[in-house]
Amino acid sequence: MIRRFSRRELLLAAGAGLASLVVVRPARATPEAMQEAIRKVAGPARINRGRVKLELPPLVENGNVVPLAVGVESPMTEADHVRAIHVFTERNPQPDVLSVRLGPRAGRARVATRIRLAHTQTVVAIGELSDGSWWSDSADVVVTLAACLEEA
């Protein structure tokens, strides 16, 4: 006898399929332009994950004004501080967004601004510490209304 799949079983199977797709997708599938821009800033240095915290809303209605904040864990002393923070996007017309230079006089390694996002995409923030090490964080943002597309 041929067994018929119930609607529930089919949905479950489809769900499992989707889940495996998500797992299969590489964790850092960043397009080349962004990688190139990051390399231009960081050189061949190894970029570790962690210490940087990139704050972005996961869902954005208007890509023209997206609040962004980047903080880096650091005591911000003369001997151990954050030298620079850079932000990049994967699918905007240009990968560069913001490059910040700071030092021990900042007291706290944190910067906030508002950015434009042209598409649903991944945003990456990297931080350079005074010991020469690099750290990063990334955030996926879903954009409903894209920036940059309207005519003047």
Next chain:
Amino acid sequence: MARAMVSVPARARRGEIIEIKALISHAMETGHRRTQDGSTIPRDIIRLFVCTYNGTEVFRADLHPAIAANPFIAFSTIATESGTLALHWTGDNGFSVTESAALVVE
């Protein structure tokens, strides 16, 4: 003329970390947009923002077209001595604006 708004606390204790917020009116035209007849609208953005504290640079940011119109930047600095915080914005087409705020450190 561009309108700039700067938020700096008027008084602070020595060694306290103070937050500075800076907002300036500017279209930040990306250079990627086109008019209806298809010609590109040339780029016109603020490229650089610098904060000096009694003449010493404490914060600098390079801005790109991905920064939203009317750029807002918030950052912090340690209140070391009484004096002036000067914020400078420079950009395309000779754009240059400076705004200052006085800070009393107790």
